[in-house]
Amino acid sequence: PFQNLGLIVVDEEHDQTYKQEERFRYQARDLALYRAKQAKIPVILGSATPSLETVQRVKDGRATQLHLRNRFSQKPLPxxxxxxxxxxxxxxxxxxxxxxxxxxxxxxxxxxxxxxxxxxxxxxxGFSQFILCQSCGWVKKCSQCSISMTHYHKRAELRCHVCGIKERLPTQCEECHGSEIFGMGSxxxxxxxxxxxxxxxxxxxxxxxxxxxxxxxxxxxxxxxxxxxxxxxxxxxxxxxxxxxxxxxxxxxxxxxxxxxxxxxxxxxxxxxxxxxxxxxxxxxxxxxxxxxxxxxxxxxxxxxxxxxxxxxxxxxxELELRRMLFYPPFSRFVRYRFEHESEAFCRKTSEQAVIELRKTLTPELESRLMGPSEALLFRAQNRYRYDLYFKAPTAELLFRASRRIKAFAQEVLIDVVVDVDPYNS
Structure with a gap:
């Protein structure tokens, strides 16, 4: 929409909220850099705690670092x-x-x-991270997600922070029917x-x-x-x-x-x-x-x-040297392929088949940069099981080629797959 764009400023460029994690997934900081490159204008990435991607960009000579040595107010640090x-x-x-x-x-x-x-x-x-039965160790979990429900005291309810489902706070354990139920984790x-x-x-x-x-x-x-x-x-x-x-x-x-x-x-x-x-x-x-x-x-x-x-x-x-050794960003393009389905067995089997399909296009060296498939950290969400496959691609071109292969395979076998480049959340 700008007619004469001359400068882009990304304040607090390290902030992970610049990464859109749902639907159209993108990193706003990287889009700002791309837009500035198109317009041939400068970008200011501001942060007291720059991301390692930006630190490496400076080391590679693709950015100039300017230091603010003192607080703006000239006051000492706490x-x-x-x-x-x-x-x-x-x-x-x-x-x-x-x-x-x-x-x-x-x-x-x-x-x-x-x-x-x-x-x-x-x-x-919330009030408590989860509720626990002191008699048998039962923890109330969401019926649709593999996560414990959070206790909200004022509303006397439990809530899932993934799917949003709410339930009344139980008065007794669902397993042993004991009444010694306590909230754990402030x-x-x-x-x-x-x-x-x-x-x-x-x-x-x-x-x-x-x-x-x-x-x-x-x-x-x-x-x-x-x-x-x-x-x-x-x-x-x-x-x-x-x-x-x-x-x-x-x-x-x-x-x-x-x-x-x-x-x-x-x-x-x-x-x-x-x-x-x-x-x-x-x-x-x-x-x-x-x-x-x-x-x-x-x-x-x-x-x-x-x-x-x-x-x-x-x-x-x-940290950068460790990332270099393990081939993590900023030394690779990291992509997660998340397979989702109502059937756990089908989801697991299909994600394993996807690895076989992807390996057909990769050299032995690149095969070693595949990780998974494995259960997602949040294994079940909204009654759908999730398996994750990760690929650390040396170039964006190879990443896109692999992603096209995965998406074509997913369409053939009728399974949903979410492609997330450089994901920030597990």
């Missing part, structure tokens, strides 16, 4: 505090159930006493209640997809917090989006090490980006900032970068 939950276990194993350690509660109370604000990051919605809803109990008088807002269902509601929550109508803001990934709150001096990250446990080759990169971004919300104005990282495993290199024990550039070099 002080990082590590709280090992092995040494400081969560408070309130009895009547008050809370994932917070005593040092964190104390720091939050001191912040409130100074009339300053707090951000609490927990990347998990979410933002339960954290809000915990904080109200341990921090008397605190005004708390929540920023997650359950509370914020529209752009208007998002602006209302952020506006209320910025206008000091609340002194604590709890949130999920939405908190990381470059918000500027002058009165925020304390940031708490619940279960910081859990960000590193995701079964994804990008897990360390994503965790580093998330922790640096959320930590950067503290102390952006006149008041000094403090960040409290809670967890059981705080010896990971990503955590040590936050504390200054390790150099970020060296870590990224090591």
């Amino acid at each position: 002080t990082i505090h590590l709280i090992s939950l092995l040494d400081e276990p969560p408070v309130g194993a009895g009547t008050v159930r809370t994932p917070l350690s005593e040092p964190v509660i104390r720091a939050m109370q001191e912040t409130l006493n100074r009339k300053e604000q707090i951000l609490v990051f927990l990347n998990r919605r 979410g933002t809803e339960s954290l809000e209640e915990d904080l109200k109990m341990v921090l008397n008088g605190a005004e708390i807002l929540r920023l997650d997809r359950d509370q914020v269902t529209s752009q208007k509601r998002l602006e209302e929550v952020l506006g209320d917090f910025r206008e000091l109508k609340a002194n604590i803001l709890i949130g999920t990934q939405m908190l990381v989006k470059g918000h500027d709150f002058p009165k925020v001096t304390c940031v708490v990250v619940i279960s910081a090490d859990m960000l590193l446990k995701w079964p994804d080759f990008r897990a360390s990169e994503r965790a580093l980006q998330t922790l640096i971004q959320v930590s950067g919300r503290a102390g952006r104005a006149e008041l000094p900032g403090h960040v409290y990282l809670q967890g059981y495993d705080l010896e990971h290199p990503v955590i040590k970068i936050l504390t200054g024990e390790l150099d970020q550039a060296s870590f990224l070099e090591e």
